[in-house]
Amino acid sequence: MALFAPGRDSQTETSIPSIQQRYAAINRSVRKYRKVKKELSGLSLEGGELIAYFNGPRIVKITAAYFGETGRAMEEYYYWNEKLIFVFRRDFTYDEPMSGKVVGTEANRFYFSNDRLTRWIDQNGKARSLGGGDFQAKQQELLETSNRFLKAARSPEPIIKARNLGVYPPEKAPIVATAMPPDVRRWLCPPLADFFICGVRPRASPIHWKRN
DSSP: OOOGGGGGGHHHHHHHHHHHHHHHHHHTTTTEEEEEEEESSSSSSTTEEEEEEEEETTEEEEEEEESSEEEEEEEEEEEEEEEEEEEEEEEEEESSOOOOOEEEEEEEEEEEEEEEEEEOOOOOOOOOOOHHHHHHHHHHHOOOOOHHHHHHHSSSSEEEEEEHTTTTOGGSOOOOOTTTTTTHHHHOOOSSOOOOTTSSSSSSOOEEEOOO
């Protein structure tokens, strides 16, 4: 639909309130949904957890928590008519390794329509350019993560292992950015860097999707 066509900022903006209303409606009803918990193994150094929320046979929300030595990360995926509409990611930094005391938070918001990332509000509250290379890379990363989590959530297995998702375990990843400070990460992992390798999930240990 032209309403969500990339590059048309004014038209893209009109879709945001509708998406916000939909994920807010999901959260208002979240206690009514059937909840399925899975352990995430090998995706972060200190483990993780995935929770899928089912409205009947349909998944309407998935949360994924990743725990690291110097912080943790939380992702929320929202679905409408089985299509990804919104992703909310937060990164929490600890004052010292393993303390659990949060001293810094970064949040990113991603709006989707028809499997396209239509708006990205970054940790500074600014909208990223639709035409940027990092924008397209982020779209691909989030869609791939979403599809893998949807499949894993329906699996009978109680533990979701990295190798079954097609990712490198943290200890075998080409680059592990677990304790990389934000300024160093931005220098080492510029917007056009290979997002399969560098800085996808800092602090709580990055996920590295294997190339097919």
